[in-house]
Amino acid sequence: MLKTIQEDVQSVLDRDPAARSVWEILLCYPGVYAIWIHRLSHHLWKGGFKLIARWLSQLARSMTGIEIHPGATIGRNFFIDHGMGVVIGETAEIGENVTMYHGVTLGGTSLQKTKRHPTIEDHVVIGAGAKVLGAITIGAHSRIGANAVVVKSSPPNSVIIGVPGQIIVRSQEKAMSDKPDLEHGLLPDTIGETLAALVSHVEKLEKRLDGHTSISPALHTSDHGIWHGEDFAI
Known part of the structure; x- marks a missing residue:
């Protein structure tokens, strides 16, 4: 547990130039609180304590403005910057080293109690206000531009922009780095x-x-x- 907390704090230091110290992150970053509470609520959800898990997720929502369903699966080093207005649905799956900004929705498009939310693979960056809808997969090392509406799967190393989202596959050389691609101004x-x-x-x-x-x-x-x-x- 301590190792996970250290990784989450380090993720903020690595990806937010405004973060100046560990104490600042512990006291001033609602995205970190939301992730920690989700880890606990997800554990309870898997253990069958679904009502308590939902109550915890709603508590986190009231504290942070970030709503993560306890059924969602989230990998290591997930970072939500600013956070307000983020919604992550029940069957969403998020890989490792994913970065997400405020106003993002990982939403479902079906009334069936099946897989209906997106799968986000490793090292994806999702810009502010983006909507990723349905049981689609966003390939690793992709970048989703601000306010994009994504309704179909994309291969790895993609840039997705516009409404509906237009997919542009990037070069392998650009996507090989494990550092998140935070250059939001470089959108075609x-x-x-x-x-x-x-x-x-x-x-x-x-x-x-x-x-x-x-x-x-x-x-x-x-x-x-x-x-x-x-x-x-x-």
């Missing part, structure tokens, strides 16, 4: 890049038509994610 814009490619293609076609006036004179392709023009009714 799949829709914007596709639109830019279409606009560029249309402009090239128009230039090939002699005497033809461009149908989108005020619109130009994106410049490092910034669009320029006066008329965007395209």
Whole structure:
């Protein structure tokens, strides 16, 4: 038990640059409290003391704003940063070294009393406000962008963004590190890049038509994610 507590504290020190000391983590991190109470409630749940386990989980919810069903399975070194608004359902399974931010939901999509919540494999980072729904699997070393809505499984080494979540498989070299990928600003814009490619293609076609006036004179392709023009009714 002491080793588990030490690992949980070290996870915070490794992943949150705002954490300055062990005492600060012990006194000021609700995500840590929620995980510790869950470990106890999960033990009671497996032992058949389900009502007490649910009561403990609701106590943790009132203290931290984090709701973890005692039936959920959580691996080592799980870190919930900030925490408020996190919901983890009964049949959710979370691997080792997973990082989760506030407002995340691991939700179910079925009324059947079967596996209906997500499985999150090792070393996954889930951004603030993301919703992962259904009995799907998020592969190891993946990163889910903030506010993404994920409704289908992804392979390992993926980045998932948007609504519904668009899956982009990363290179093996990027994903080999065991350190969590916390660079939330480095997210691709799949829709914007596709639109830019279409606009560029249309402009090239128009230039090939002699005497033809461009149908989108005020619109130009994106410049490092910034669009320029006066008329965007395209």
